[in-house]
Amino acid sequence: MNESRAEAARVGEASTRRADVREASRRRAGRAWLAGLVAAHLLVSGAAFGQGKAPGAAAAAGSAQVTEAERHFAEGVKFAQAKQWAKAREEFAKAYELSQDPRYLAALIRAEEELGRYRDVAERLTIFLRDGKNIDQATRQEAEKKLDEARKKLGTVTVVVGAEGAEVLLDGQKLGTSPLAKPVFVDPGKHTFEAQKAGYEPAKQELVVEAGSAPEVRLALTAAGGSANSGSGAGNGFVGVPGEKVPADTSPKWRTYAAIGGLGLAVVGLGVGIGMTVAASSKYGELEDEFGKLRSDPARNLDTFGELVAEHRTLKGGMIAGYVVGGAALVGTAAFWFLTKPKPKPEAKKVMLAPAVGGGHAGAILVGEF
Numbered sequence: 061m062n063e064s065r066a067e068a069a070r071v072g073e074a075s076t077r078r079a080d081v082r083e084a085s086r087r088r089a090g091r092a093w094l095a096g097l098v099a100a101h102l103l104v105s106g107a108a109f110g111q112g113k114a115p116g117a118a119a120a121a122g123s124a125q126v127t128e129a130e131r132h133f134a135e136g137v138k139f140a141q142a143k144q145w146a147k148a149r150e151e152f153a154k155a156y157e158l159s160q161d162p163r164y165l166a167a168l169i170r171a172e173e174e175l176g177r178y179r180d181v182a183e184r185l186t187i188f189l190r191d192g193k194n195i196d197q198a199t200r201q202e203a204e205k206k207l208d209e210a211r212k213k214l215g216t217v218t219v220v221v222g223a224e225g226a227e228v229l230l231d232g233q234k235l236g237t238s239p240l241a242k243p244v245f246v247d248p249g250k251h252t253f254e255a256q257k258a259g260y261e262p263a264k265q266e267l268v269v270e271a272g273s274a275p276e277v278r279l280a281l282t283a284a285g286g287s288a289n290s291g292s293g294a295g296n297g298f299v300g301v302p303g304e305k306v307p308a309d310t311s312p313k314w315r316t317y318a319a320i321g322g323l324g325l326a327v328v329g330l331g332v333g334i335g336m337t338v339a340a341s342s343k344y345g346e347l348e349d350e351f352g353k354l355r356s357d358p359a360r361n362l363d364t365f366g367e368l369v370a371e372h373r374t375l376k377g378g379m380i381a382g383y384v385v386g387g388a389a390l391v392g393t394a395a396f397w398f399l400t401k402p403k404p405k406p407e408a409k410k411v412m413l414a415p416a417v418g419g420g421h422a423g424a425i426l427v428g429e430f
Contacts, residue, residue: 129158136167145174162192173206182210182245211245215269218243219253223281226257243274255279315400322393329386336379343372 136151149171156164165188172180185207189200219228221238228235231252235244238255248271255263263279347368354360 125158129155129161129164132158133161133164133167136171140167140171145171149175149177162188169206173210178210178213179245179247182207182214185210186242212272213248214271215246215248216243216274217246217251217253217267217269218274218276219279220276221255221279221281222263223255223257223260226255226260226279226281228279229254229256253277253279255281257281259284315397319393319397322389322396326386326389326393329382329384329389331382331386333379333382333386336375336382340372340375340379343368343375347372 132151132155136148136155139145139148139151149168152164152168152171155161156168165184169181169184169188172178172184185203189195189203189207192200195203219235219238219240221228221240224238226238228238228240230244230246232254246269248269250266250268253265253267260281260283263281265277265279267275267277269275347365350365350368354362354365
């Protein structure tokens with residue numbers, strides 16, 4: 061019994077050591093990527109982390125704003141060391157709002173990663189990779205790897221609005237103004253996308269987004285009291301190339317007329333068949349009555365019975381012919397409709413060129429299908 065308990069204790073200790081090793085490895089990996097991201101050792105060494113001062117921070121000490129940012133950063137570091145990631149994120153966010161120091165951004169990303177806020181992680185890594193001008197190759201690759209990992213836990217939605225200058229909202233929160241320059245990261249689940257613009261009826265679409273998916277949302281804005289937006293792609297919720305016309309329905313009218321004729325013939329044939337069935341049944345009743353009279357009176361004239369037999373046969377033949385014609389017309393019309401269905405023409409590619417000015421730069425954004 062004692063040997064069994066000792067063996068169980070040894071197994072438990074070994075399992076605990078393995079778990080500790082895995083946790084330590086995870087922490088080292090997290091600290092290593094963060095260190096590479098900011099090209100500093102502030103978040104690797106506990107001593108430096110606790111100080112909350114960056115090399116060269118003293119040179120900027122004269123700036124009250126930078127000093128305040130450093131104070132928030134130092135507070136965030138303390139919370140991070142205590143594993144209080146929500147409070148750490150709050151302090152790092154305040155620091156980054158005051159000064160766009162890469163250290164603050166990296167620390168903020170790390171806190172959001174610990175909190176499972178993958179949408180925020182993806183958005184900040186996108187900004188980091190887009191705006192980082194002096195990022196070494198190893199750091200860029202690590203940041204891209206982290207961004208790919210975050211994307212697998214999110215949906216990446218492309219929102220296309222059928223008018224420029226419309227306010228775009230996600231779950232009631234403003235995303236920006238159309239055309240949106242980039243796709244939107246969203247958490248898995250049901251979301252509501254909306255577009256609003258003065259003079260247009262608002263557009264709304266609900267979408268269930270799965271992790272790792274990349275759906276597209278198209279919001280068609282309809283002019284108040286009129287048709288869809290004023291772009292040349294009117295009616296399809298998309299702004300096209302100026303002067304381009306959306307092709308009208310090219311389905312041949314003769315196809316519709318032929319189908320109507322076929323259905324009409326089917327209805328007539330089946331109607332005749334049903335009518336003949338009722339008449340033949342009635343005539344058969346008269347035939348049975350006459351046959352009963354003949355049995356009771358063998359000397360009765362057979363002419364009436366013969367006429368009834370002939371009429372019943374005629375009605376029965378008409379009944380069969382009606383059903384055959386009606387059924388054949390119905391099957392033939394259905395086959396004709398599906399076999400002559402015109403193949404849809406590929407929709408013309410549509411693009412939209414919109415000016416983009418800001419940040420000391422000017423240019424244009426090309427949005428559409430390519």
